[in-house]
Amino acid sequence: MTSHLIIGLNVAGIAAMKAIREIEPGGRIVAVSAEAQLPYSRVLLPRYLGGKTTPESMLLEPAEFYEVRGTRVFWGRRVVSLDAAQRRAVLDDGETIDFDRALIAAGARPTVPRDLAGPGVTGLRTGEDAAFIRERVRGGARVAIAGGGPVGVKTACALAELGVRPALIVASGRILSQIADNEAAFLAQRCLEQRGVEVRLGADIVRAVRGPGGLEGLELGDGAALPCGLLVVCKGVTPNVAGLPPAVQGRSGVAVDDTMATRVPGLYAAGDVAEARDLLDGQPRVTAIFPGAAAQGRIAGKNMAGATAVFEGSIPRNALDLPGLPLISIGRVGAPLDARHAVRVTRTTGSYRKLVYRDGLLIGALLVGEVMDAGLLQACIRRNLAGLLAAGEPGQLMGEAG
């Protein structure tokens, strides 16, 4: 019987495990999980930080899920080298695992600029990170958050609800610059400020000022000093590719085809480490979103178990649950001012809706306040983008939503 190795056990790894079990009940699956505790939903970490959820309700699967005949999980271990030719993986404690097919679902880690890294600076990616932040906050540290993306905004919101009045330091001219336009960003920012978040736009962090007690403050680009005892960096993620054969590596993560197979036969990749197709422009890219990881993991698992499945591509999308102000952004939400693009905006009390068309086809939607139609719009956008791509006319990526 084929033996499967799953490197990294979170959304993608678990989805693959389910798919393999469905096709090969009782099949041999070995999984290596870097964390010792049961896999949990990382998206819920800001909520955990805000004290709104418990570790138990964050678990992706109950403990019994991993205790099935044929499945073995190495908890709290890492794969340090992967020999594609010998089909052998070496763990950090020297143990070796032989496999026939392997899934690389090692995920990603927060990108922390080198000149900032040090004591008092952390990302928010693991339960340990969250525990560290909570401990510092309890100790009365003033908190700054770098990065105005969805994770930064959610983290700021969660901390504000703890009553700590965090500062959100955003490099660009508005928050959520990748997923929202000026108006939506303004609504979101007002919502944050009402909760007690101090938003600093167009601010670069030049230097972290450290004293004997650890982090003491930040020096911003305009010369201002921002005293703080903790900096949470939410400026995207870097795929974990250490120890992987150079042949599988792409630009930043692991290059995969439509079946989630890497360039090395027998090796697959899924989730935040995989450079799968982005439907917006047809290019391979790491799109670190939860539903993408689940779909990619399932497809990789099916292919590993001998079935055929293809991944059509994901569209950039984000749902943000600001208190009382849901915000959903799908596809391209900014458009250049030209003859091919058109934008339709509807405003009502407490809601804002923007639809972006290209040649009469819906390619993006931004909903604030009233979001019930988001799924219908996404289905439409997905069909249109796939159609444009098939017709050899992919959309372009936006730098910043206009």
Next chain:
Amino acid sequence: MPSLGVSESACDSCGRCLVACAAGRVVLAGALDSAWPGQALLRIDGPAPPPRIRLCRHCATAPCVDTCVGRALRRDQASDTVKLDPSRCVGCYSCVMECPFGALLPNPDGGRSARDVPIVKCDGCGQFAHPLCAAACPTGAIRAAADGRSASSRARRRRAGLLGRARRG
């Protein structure tokens, strides 16, 4: 599980399905004095023709289950339905973003009142013998069959029977 067949063009947005569904909730909750259509687990956007029937189709590879960050949405193999566990739902709206039928309904008050949950959806009427909305629908816009297969086998049989009659005639 009864598979729900929806044909929006047949709907005249009479709202009987909403009342039946809300009544079902009330019966289950044991509070018979408080039924109002807003409690229903489906919604009709109408009457603009055709009205949109926001009702869960209990997909086999449901996008909402894939995206649920709190694992509140799960496929229940035994009943062949997609189930929402309100105690795990954190109200992140990810499922709202994924469902192509718009069948996940954000609660009007944003889940702020303690009794309510952020998202509601069709539970498949597992406690009842037959989905209540389909039983109440007078136009056949919502139909229920014992499972997806029997919906098609019924259609096949009806059509083939017509062929047979035409030949004898």
Next chain:
Amino acid sequence: MEQRFVNVDGRLCTGCAMCELACSYHHEGCYSPRLSRIRLVRFEDRGFSVPATCAYCERPACEEACPTGAFESDPATDAARVREARCIGCKECVNACPLGVIDLHPVHGVPMRCDLCGGDPACVKLCPTGALALQFVRDAVRDKRRAVQTARNRMAEAAGVES
């Protein structure tokens, strides 16, 4: 390219179910009517059976009902295909088809719809009585017109009227 489909002549069907077995073996590698794209409808009380399969409608209700655009046409043969990557298993196509010839695959949860076996249908090859034929729509219509005309002529002859 003009659309072809598997045309059914119910008068010739004996109910042997070879078509179901041929189809399931061709597509799934096993003999199971449940996995067949062509399904035999039996009326035991009337001693009558007829196979039902995709009629390749001009405006397919299944395709119009699909929220994700999972149906596509094979550019070479115009046969229907299911993009499994897009299918979410919502059963809209099953419920929309007025002929009842789409079922969900019991394991994979994706619709099973006649794909003409890439242009050479297994059911047609194995049908022992010729009740199934792969035809262009225009030929099927022509044959029906002829059959009706022949029947009319026969009736006219019996009534002693010049047609």
